[in-house]
Amino acid sequence: VQLVESGGGSVQAGGSLRLSCAAAGYAPRFYCMGWFRQAVGKEREPVAAIYSVSGSTHYRDSVKGRFTISRDNAANTVYLEMSSLKPEDTAIYYCAANSPGTCQVVTGSQGFERIHPEPNWGQGTQVTVS
Numbered sequence: 099v100q101l102v103e104s105g106g107g108s109v110q111a112g113g114s115l116r117l118s119c120a121a122a123g124y125a126p127r128f129y130c131m132g133w134f135r136q137a138v139g140k141e142r143e144p145v146a147a148i149y150s151v152s153g154s155t156h157y158r159d160s161v162k163g164r165f166t167i168s169r170d171n172a173a174n175t176v177y178l179e180m181s182s183l184k185p186e187d188t189a190i191y192y193c194a195a196n197s198p199g200t201c202q203v204v205t206g207s208q209g210f211e212r213i214h215p216e217p218n219w220g221q222g223t224q225v226t227v228s
Contacts, residue, residue, distance in 0.1 A: 099125045099218040106223030117178040119193030130201035131176040135189035144210045147203040156210040183227045193220035
């Protein structure tokens, strides 16, 4: 399954951006969908996740109150609305989605951790905040 992100770009601190992610071509329905990011020189970190059926959302503590994840089940698409952006939000943002109905959004002491089992990944979209 190939995932394609869009909506990245450059924005000033305090601004907003909306990222989108959809499958390129046919894909089974996604049940667990999420966003991760990786800044230069840093490890990839989780951002937010959503269960497509219930709409239940989970966030990393660092983005709570500023980012909102949502989905369009008919379009098998996940979105990430980002507001009050900070320079430290600069990173490549990756979409992740899993199809099995038994997939799980794993949380920990800092909120959203990962999606289990290993999801499909997009190629990433750059977000730069200055």
